[in-house]
Amino acid sequence: MTIWQGQLEKIDEYRWRIPKSYKAGMRVDGIIYADERMIKDIGADKAPEQVANVAFLPGIVKYSLAMPDIHWGYGFPIGGVAATDIETGGVISPGGVGFDISCGLRLVKTNLKQQNINSKLKDLVYALHNNVPAGVGSKGEIKISAKEERKLLVEGSKWVVEHGYGRTEDLECTEESGAVKGADPDAVSDRAYERGKNQSGTLGSGNHFLEVQVIDEIYDEPICEAFGLEKGQITLMIHSGSRGLGYQVCDEYSKDFIKCLSKYNINVPDRQLACAPVNSEEGKKYLGAMRCAANYAWANRQCLMHLARLVFEKVFHMGPKDLGMDLIYDVAHNIAKVEKYDIDGKERTLCVHRKGATRAFPPGHPELPARYKKTGQPVIIPGDMGRNSYLLVGTEKAKETFYSTCHGAGRMLSRSAAIRACRGRSISRELESKGIIVMSSGRETLAEEAPEAYKDVNEVVGVVHGAGISKRVCRMRPLGVIKG
Amino acid sequence: MKRYEQFPHTADIGVRAYGSSLKELFANAAFAMFDIIADLEGLSGSVSENIELEAPNKEELLVAWLDELLYIFYTKSFIFFEFNIEDLTDTGIKAKVTGRPVGANRNRLKTEIKAATYHNLKIEKTDKGYQVEIIFDI
Numbered sequence: 001m002t003i004w005q006g007q008l009e010k011i012d013e014y015r016w017r018i019p020k021s022y023k024a025g026m027r028v029d030g031i032i033y034a035d036e037r038m039i040k041d042i043g044a045d046k047a048p049e050q051v052a053n054v055a056f057l058p059g060i061v062k063y064s065l066a067m068p069d070i071h072w073g074y075g076f077p078i079g080g081v082a083a084t085d086i087e088t089g090g091v092i093s094p095g096g097v098g099f100d101i102s103c104g105l106r107l108v109k110t111n112l113k114q115q116n117i118n119s120k121l122k123d124l125v126y127a128l129h130n131n132v133p134a135g136v137g138s139k140g141e142i143k144i145s146a147k148e149e150r151k152l153l154v155e156g157s158k159w160v161v162e163h164g165y166g167r168t169e170d171l172e173c174t175e176e177s178g179a180v181k182g183a184d185p186d187a188v189s190d191r192a193y194e195r196g197k198n199q200s201g202t203l204g205s206g207n208h209f210l211e212v213q214v215i216d217e218i219y220d221e222p223i224c225e226a227f228g229l230e231k232g233q234i235t236l237m238i239h240s241g242s243r244g245l246g247y248q249v250c251d252e253y254s255k256d257f258i259k260c261l262s263k264y265n266i267n268v269p270d271r272q273l274a275c276a277p278v279n280s281e282e283g284k285k286y287l288g289a290m291r292c293a294a295n296y297a298w299a300n301r302q303c304l305m306h307l308a309r310l311v312f313e314k315v316f317h318m319g320p321k322d323l324g325m326d327l328i329y330d331v332a333h334n335i336a337k338v339e340k341y342d343i344d345g346k347e348r349t350l351c352v353h354r355k356g357a358t359r360a361f362p363p364g365h366p367e368l369p370a371r372y373k374k375t376g377q378p379v380i381i382p383g384d385m386g387r388n389s390y391l392l393v394g395t396e397k398a399k400e401t402f403y404s405t406c407h408g409a410g411r412m413l414s415r416s417a418a419i420r421a422c423r424g425r426s427i428s429r430e431l432e433s434k435g436i437i438v439m440s441s442g443r444e445t446l447a448e449e450a451p452e453a454y455k456d457v458n459e460v461v462g463v464v465h466g467a468g469i470s471k472r473v474c475r476m477r478p479l480g481v482i483k484g
Numbered sequence: 485m486k487r488y489e490q491f492p493h494t495a496d497i498g499v500r501a502y503g504s505s506l507k508e509l510f511a512n513a514a515f516a517m518f519d520i521i522a523d524l525e526g527l528s529g530s531v532s533e534n535i536e537l538e539a540p541n542k543e544e545l546l547v548a549w550l551d552e553l554l555y556i557f558y559t560k561s562f563i564f565f566e567f568n569i570e571d572l573t574d575t576g577i578k579a580k581v582t583g584r585p586v587g588a589n590r591n592r593l594k595t596e597i598k599a600a601t602y603h604n605l606k607i608e609k610t611d612k613g614y615q616v617e618i619i620f621d622i
């Protein structure tokens with residue numbers, strides 16, 4: 001069903017333009033990455049209108065972008081990328097980052113093969129479900145004083161590693177080493193601290209998950225070899241974010257930024273796009289608070305990985321060395337980053353909003369750790385719990401998307417439609433017949449998250465690979481899934 | 485009159501709340517939110533909170549009201565289902581809300597709502613009263 005009737009011009013096999021003439025107030029064109037087949041689904045909700053709305057942001061550079069997993073969000077589309085020029089009054093929008101600040105993915109390898117775990121898979125899934133706090137209202141084990149909490153917000157993953165949750169090597173394999181600079185704990189309200197308290201080391205609910213997977217397809221042998229990955233190998237994927245702390249930060253700044261619209265004379269078509277110049281007092285304060293939430297999210301995923309490692313050690317009676325559970329990478333997909341780009345021959349400092357989009361730095365990028373300088377940055381793309389997930393790497397061509405790519409399969413059905421479609425069915429039994437063990441804390445989570453509620457991640461990845469904005473490395477298939 | 489209904493939103497939850505008065509609209513929007521968070525059937529109230537808020541207009545006041553209730557839910561672990569709105573203007577609300585601690589009712593929890601959003605938010609007057617569409621981020 002087509003809901004969106006606006007103008008869409010085909011640029012090439014993988015790109016579609018919403019011209020800025022579509023709507024008065026657009027400062028740049030919108031560009032959607034999709035193929036001929038997927039673009040039909042994309043017109044089925046209001047996401048393209050949101051791509052056009054983002055083009056209103058003051059200081060936006062080049063275009064308002066959308067990845068092939070784009071769907072209707074609030075304010076920004078999910079799958080949206082927008083870069084603003086900080087030195088010429090470019091803005092930052094809390095809604096362009098979203099409530100779950102620095103929500104992201106973490107991929108961990110193991111030395112296990114599928115044949116090693118088949119007989120223990122159920123034990124493993126039950127043990128992970130028992131030992132990793134998940135679901136609405138769950139509390140973590142880590143209880144820290146207000147003073148230490150402020151340190152955690154500045155030091156991120158490093159703080160939790162120093163307190164026993166992981167290894168120093170993990171930091172190198174985390175975006176920003178698990179702590180982006182410029183975090184300002186004073187910009188985080190007492191209410192945000194209160195809401196995030198006791199939630200470090202909790203998965204959350206909804207689409208957040210912990211997944212045991214097997215590599216079932218290799219696309220790039222040399223890169224797999226460099227990462228120490230091969231077919232049949234077991235991996236662990238973690239999807240979570242900044243929990244209540246991040247939600248509260250976004251909530252409060254979204255509210256405050258509505259006032260900035262009149263103060264800075266900004267015209268946007270939706271209150272949820274409220275924004276302020278990055279260099280304004282409000283912009284700087286939000287950036288400081290957002291970075292705290294981002295660091296909290298990296299620390300959270302670090303704790304979750306640590307808890308999962310302990311479960312693996314117990315279930316398989318193996319030590320950390322034999323298990324080889326090394327972190328491949330951790331990368332966020334809801335975040336605003338300050339990055340430098342060459343725009344029309346001039347170096348510009350941009351604020352890149354990625355709302356449901358993943359940073360994908362190319363080989364040789366100065367911000368990459370030594371071990372990924374040659375290969376490019378690992379990019380982790382989860383699919384639904386019945387199909388596949390992918391490991392990709394960044395490419396130089398992705399300069400056209402401010403080094404950004406997709407973030408997942410992208411939803412297709414609303415949650416209520418998914419529940420209706422699954423009435424009378426047992427999703428866990430259907431998945432079990434395909435060899436996938438699933439457990440969830442929420443009563444309706446499995447139906448809401450049913451595979452058919454999502455686009456096919458294989459098609460989404462086909463577009464970003466085909467368009468050259470990232471490159472397939474290997475594909476994983478789920479074996480055990482813990483949902484919040 | 486129906487208190488609320490859900491409408492399809494791809495990633496999140498859309499709620500259309502109704503009310504014969506603005507007060508009822510605010511109460512029903514809050515009821516809808518907690519009805520999504522938890523199974524409320526058969527619960528009787530044992531805890532109350534007084535809420536007083538201000539905002540520049542009635543749409544922002546509605547989001548502030550819902551977010552305040554969410555904040556109490558997450559920090560004090562109370563599920564609310566009775567919303568007695570004592571005073572309501574376009575820029576201020578005074579209410580007493582009643583509910584139950586999550587405690588032994590943890591298995592009643594269904595969905596984690598992160599926040600109420602401002603996306604396309606508009607309170608509309610209809611021939612039967614008021615209605616509003618709200619997108620909740622979940």
